[in-house]
Amino acid sequence: xxxxxxxxxxxxxxxxxxxxxxxxxxxxxxxxxxxxxxxxxxxxxxxxxxxxxxxxxxxxxxxxxxxxxxxxxxxxxxxxxxxxxxxxxxxxxxxxxxxxxxxxxxxxxxxxxxxxxxxxxxxxxxxxxxxxxxxxxxxxxxxxxxxxxxxxxxxxxxxxxxxxxxxxxxxxxxxxxxxxxxxxxxxxxxxxxxxxxxxxxxxxxxxxxxxxxxxxxxxxxxxxxxxxxxxxxxxxxxxxxxxxxxxxxxxxxxxxxxxxxxxxxxxxxxxxxxxxxxxxxxxxxxxxxxxxxxxxxxxxxxxxxxxxxxxxxxxxxxxxxxxxxxxxxxxxxxxxxxxxxxxxxxxxxxxxxxxxxxxxxxxxxxxxxxxxxxxxxxxxxxxxxxxxxxxxxxxxxxxxxxxxxxxxxxxxxxxxxxxxxxxxxxxxxxxxxxxxxxxxxxxxxxxxx
Numbered sequence: 038x039x040x041x042x043x044x045x046x047x048x049x050x051x052x053x054x055x056x057x058x059x060x061x062x063x064x065x066x067x068x069x070x071x072x073x074x075x076x077x078x079x080x081x082x083x084x085x086x087x088x089x090x091x092x093x094x095x096x097x098x099x100x101x102x103x104x105x106x107x108x109x110x111x112x113x114x115x116x117x118x119x120x121x122x123x124x125x126x127x128x129x130x131x132x133x134x135x136x137x138x139x140x141x142x143x144x145x146x147x148x149x150x151x152x153x154x155x156x157x158x159x160x161x162x163x164x165x166x167x168x169x170x171x172x173x174x175x176x177x178x179x180x181x182x183x184x185x186x187x188x189x190x191x192x193x194x195x196x197x198x199x200x201x202x203x204x205x206x207x208x209x210x211x212x213x214x215x216x217x218x219x220x221x222x223x224x225x226x227x228x229x230x231x232x233x234x235x236x237x238x239x240x241x242x243x244x245x246x247x248x249x250x251x252x253x254x255x256x257x258x259x260x261x262x263x264x265x266x267x268x269x270x271x272x273x274x275x276x277x278x279x280x281x282x283x284x285x286x287x288x289x290x291x292x293x294x295x296x297x298x299x300x301x302x303x304x305x306x307x308x309x310x311x312x313x314x315x316x317x318x319x320x321x322x323x324x325x326x327x328x329x330x331x332x333x334x335x336x337x338x339x340x341x342x343x344x345x346x347x348x349x350x351x352x353x354x355x356x357x358x359x360x361x362x363x364x365x366x367x368x369x370x371x372x373x374x375x376x377x378x379x380x381x382x383x384x385x386x387x388x389x390x391x392x393x394x395x396x397x398x399x400x401x402x403x404x405x406x407x408x409x410x411x412x413x414x415x416x417x418x419x420x421x422x423x424x425x426x427x428x429x430x431x432x433x434x435x436x437x438x439x440x441x442x443x444x445x446x447x448x449x450x451x452x453x454x455x456x457x458x459x460x461x462x463x464x465x466x467x468x469x470x471x472x473x474x475x476x477x478x479x480x481x482x483x484x485x486x
Contacts, residue, residue: 146235157238168278191255219474244296280340317430
């Protein structure tokens with residue numbers, strides 16, 4: 038729930054209830070409640086919760102906490118952020134008004150209209166965690182910390198932060214985007230956090246090239262992949278909450294960083310202090326936070342969240358809702374062409390006449406060729422002015438002026454094309470976990486006079 042507006046993530050809530058093993062009647066009751074979403078969308082922050090509690094009966098919140106556990110209660114049911122760690126992380130970074138999808142692990146995003154800056158401020162950057170935030174990060178404590186480089190290398194390394202900071206540094210702007218960004222637009226719905234468009238940010242990252250560090254360690258001919266390990270404690274069960282990796286060519290690419298600063302400041306706790314990987318252009322799970330180890334491997338990394346259906350896509354197009362065998366899934370890697378409208382805001386009202394449309398576009402390993410906007414449901418398109426990127430992997434700003442002719446409802450659409458002619462689809466191609474969404478961005482507006 039957005040703490041200010043009371044917006045609810047209905048698909049996410051329903052999925053969490055089902056995944057948690059709730060009885061069918063609870064899910065049915067939720068579906069009935071979903072049919073009343075317009076009512077709840079109009080009541081205030083506290084009113085929505087009170088109305089839901091009345092609808093389900095006394096003790097609902099306690100029952101939901103019993104079902105999901107402290108911090109795992111879906112945010113649509115929480116009257117406030119109750120988890121101490123989540124609250125501390127949000128307060129320290131000033132993320133006022135962020136939409137929190139869940140608290141343990143903490144996952145949250147801003148609306149597209151709040152992401153207009155060329156360089157995303159720390160207080161507007163999304164949060165995607167798979168485990169808890171290490172206490173070391175909150176305490177800014179480096180005692181006993183080191184980064185290990187081992188595996189298929191001639192000279193294993195164990196580096197302190199002082200040693201890393203004494204290496205040649207570089208600063209780049211780079212877009213980081215959760216692999217599930219846009220999941221709420223998949224039809225039929227899929228499980229997982231129901232991200233809209235806001236699980237992306239393009240901040241300025243300072244650190245050392247991972248390639249430089251790997252060269253110092255001396256890669257063996259057998260090195261083909263990296264495996265990344267962080268210090269974030271698991272919620273329960275798993276030895277590590279996630280361990281991603283990248284092919285060795287991507288690890289050696291000059292823009293792949295071991296970053297210790299974000300927008301000129303030491304990494305905040307929630308964004309990975311003291312060190313994280315930044316793998317620009319690829320799904321955000323590759324950019325592991327709270328980094329402690331890079332294992333150079335002689336095979337594709339098979340750590341947690343790189344097997345089964347997690348962060349994996351079908352190797353071929355599938356029909357919506359189709360069952361895909363696990364052996365037909367492959368690791369999600371670089372992002373396809375994508376754009377996002379940051380202005381006007383969704384649901385805004387305007388007078389008839391000229392309106393300026395602004396936004397960003399990005400293209401993974403490719404370059405953005407052009408961006409077009411439409412106000413007539415894609416019948417006609419206006420090419421936008423497109424700015425050059427600050428560097429490779431930085432998103433690009435676009436701007437166009439359109440004419441809203443008269444009173445009524447309109448949708449402003451944006452679509453981008455890359456340097457190979459690939460464009461954003463009008464309908465989102467489906468996959469079982471809702472990854473790599475890049476459907477045309479549509480923003481509803483209304484002309485009132």
